[in-house]
Amino acid sequence: MRITQGTFSYLPDFTDEEITAQINYALSNDWPLSVEFTDDPHPRNTYWEMWGLPMFDLKDPAGVLLEVNACRKANPNAYVKLNAYDASLGRQTTALSFIVQRPADEPGFHVNRTEVRGRAIQYTTHSYATERPVGDRYGQG
Amino acid sequence: MSTGTAFGFTPGSVSGPQLEADPSGEPEVEYLPADTVVDLAALRAESGIDEVLAKLDEELVGLAPVKTRIAEIAALLLVDRTRAKFGITAPQPTLHMSFTGNPGTGKTTVAMRMADLLHRLGYLRRGHLVAVTRDDLVGEYVGHTAPKTKEVIKRAMGGVLFIDEAYYLYKVENERDYGGESIEILLQVMENNRDDLVVILAGYQDRMDTFFAANPGMQSRVAHHVTFPDYTVPELEQIGVLMTKDIGYTFSDEAHDVLKRYLERRVGQPWFANARSVRNAVERARLRQAKRLLETGDAKVDLKALTTIEAADLLASRVFDSAPDEVLTAEEYTVRG
Numbered sequence: 331m332r333i334t335q336g337t338f339s340y341l342p343d344f345t346d347e348e349i350t351a352q353i354n355y356a357l358s359n360d361w362p363l364s365v366e367f368t369d370d371p372h373p374r375n376t377y378w379e380m381w382g383l384p385m386f387d388l389k390d391p392a393g394v395l396l397e398v399n400a401c402r403k404a405n406p407n408a409y410v411k412l413n414a415y416d417a418s419l420g421r422q423t424t425a426l427s428f429i430v431q432r433p434a435d436e437p438g439f440h441v442n443r444t445e446v447r448g449r450a451i452q453y454t455t456h457s458y459a460t461e462r463p464v465g466d467r468y469g470q471g
Numbered sequence: 472m473s474t475g476t477a478f479g480f481t482p483g484s485v486s487g488p489q490l491e492a493d494p495s496g497e498p499e500v501e502y503l504p505a506d507t508v509v510d511l512a513a514l515r516a517e518s519g520i521d522e523v524l525a526k527l528d529e530e531l532v533g534l535a536p537v538k539t540r541i542a543e544i545a546a547l548l549l550v551d552r553t554r555a556k557f558g559i560t561a562p563q564p565t566l567h568m569s570f571t572g573n574p575g576t577g578k579t580t581v582a583m584r585m586a587d588l589l590h591r592l593g594y595l596r597r598g599h600l601v602a603v604t605r606d607d608l609v610g611e612y613v614g615h616t617a618p619k620t621k622e623v624i625k626r627a628m629g630g631v632l633f634i635d636e637a638y639y640l641y642k643v644e645n646e647r648d649y650g651g652e653s654i655e656i657l658l659q660v661m662e663n664n665r666d667d668l669v670v671i672l673a674g675y676q677d678r679m680d681t682f683f684a685a686n687p688g689m690q691s692r693v694a695h696h697v698t699f700p701d702y703t704v705p706e707l708e709q710i711g712v713l714m715t716k717d718i719g720y721t722f723s724d725e726a727h728d729v730l731k732r733y734l735e736r737r738v739g740q741p742w743f744a745n746a747r748s749v750r751n752a753v754e755r756a757r758l759r760q761a762k763r764l765l766e767t768g769d770a771k772v773d774l775k776a777l778t779t780i781e782a783a784d785l786l787a788s789r790v791f792d793s794a795p796d797e798v799l800t801a802e803e804y805t806v807r808g
């Protein structure tokens with residue numbers, strides 16, 4: 331199941347050229363970017379691992395792409411996303427966030443239906459991948 | 472982590488883009504047929520190179536070797552572009568440079584200009600300058616240096632990374648010094664990211680020679696070794712006139728004569744720092760002018776008085792004191808000049 335989330339969730343995955351264009355757009359708005367990765371892509375998991383600190387004062391997308399590639403290399407079987415922050419409101423606001431790498435094989439989610447009092451049903455989404463330990467979820471890391 | 476390059480990025484099956492751009496949608500580029508004759512003069516006029524060079528010539532006094540080198544680079548760019556029209560593409564030429572010369576010969580000034588110039592000539596995507604020294608690159612403990620250096624490099628991408636007093640990166644006495652780690656990362660970036668940034672190293676000649684001797688990798692990656700000569704007295708004079716003009720002053724005729732005499736004496740004295748000494752002299756003359764204006768009897772001034780530096784403003788300088796052999800400390804020079 332192809333997981334989608336973030337700003338361009340309705341679009342096919344970007345090529346590096348398209349990613350570069352988005353980075354350019356973010357930089358032209360003075361939005362610092364950061365790279366994050368995870369092998370637990372549950373929709374409620376908002377805390378992905380940070381790949382280094384957000385990158386401030388960059389002028390050119392090449393620097394950002396270097397970190398994206400470094401993160402891809404170190405985590406070839408993880409989800410990697412790029413975030414751009416807009417600080418103009420005086421607080422850290424995510425202006426842009428999109429996936430730049432996904433594992434080759436995405437097993438998807440299982441829905442657990444739990445019958446509770448009054449026969450009401452509680453739903454839980456459960457990621458098949460997380461049945462395996464961290465680092466071992468999407469093939470050999 | 473075994474790293475092939477500075478950023479741990481070797482394109483391969485498991486890294487790099489997940490998707491390759493689909494070339495089918497791109498329009499076919501049409502090259503000129505091999506027997507076409509191209510008018511270089513027209514291309515040159517069109518590119519705006521001449522205006523850039525003329526402006527440089529006008530705003531920077533002297534510096535013939537530097538200007539020649541820039542003109543060469545500009546010419547190369549034009550020829551490269553023309554070749555590309557025929558379908559011949561060569562990799563981006565190496566533009567890393569080393570600027571050597573005595574204090575105040577204009578190294579920092581030219582580096583700033585260089586970033587803008589290379590941008591206008593189409594070599595750099597952004598054309599900003601990130602100026603750093605050892606402290607910005609080298610960390611204080613194990614594992615601190617690489618992130619620091621990479622951070623700086625990322626900021627400089629698309630522009631010029633200017634490393635002032637580059638020889639401090641390398642400390643001969645201490646083989647455990649972290650500077651070496653920084654140099655190593657720089658070397659990789661200078662090789663692999665030639666399209667992304669230009670590195671300019673600057674420093675005094677003798678120390679840079681030692682630095683390059685100890686780091687042959689650095690020496691060979693720097694394509695342009697540019698030496699900044701000391702300025703002659705007439706050049707310094709011209710610089711002085713330019714500087715005063717920039718800040719809205721002019722020398723009276725007598726003051727101009729005194730400036731010349733001042734410079735002739737100053738050149739041979741200790742702590743002489745070329746154009747910077749001129750700047751300091753101008754700044755001090757400004758101070759004295761202001762004081763003189765306030766102290767004149769009725770203290771009424773017109774625009775001319777406000778903008779003119781008189782001979783007296785320069786003559787009060789220590790440089791004209793009777794004992795020319797007297798050795799002053801650096802501080803005395805800064806205070807009294």
Ligand SMILES: Nc1ncnc2c1ncn2[C@@H]1O[C@H](COP(=O)(O)OP(=O)(O)OP(=O)(O)O)[C@@H](O)[C@H]1O
Pocket residue numbers: 530531532533534572573574575576577578579580581674710713746747750
């Ligand atoms: N050719 C020139 N024309 C006009 N002004 C100049 C020229 N060269 C230098 N200057 C002026 O002289 C001052 C000192 O120049 P700069 O800081 O570039 O010297 P530097 O070579 O970097 O010195 P250091 O080695 O001490 O860092 C600056 O204020 C600059 O504007």
Ligand SMILES: [Mg+2]
Pocket residue numbers: 578579635
């Ligand atoms: Mg300098």
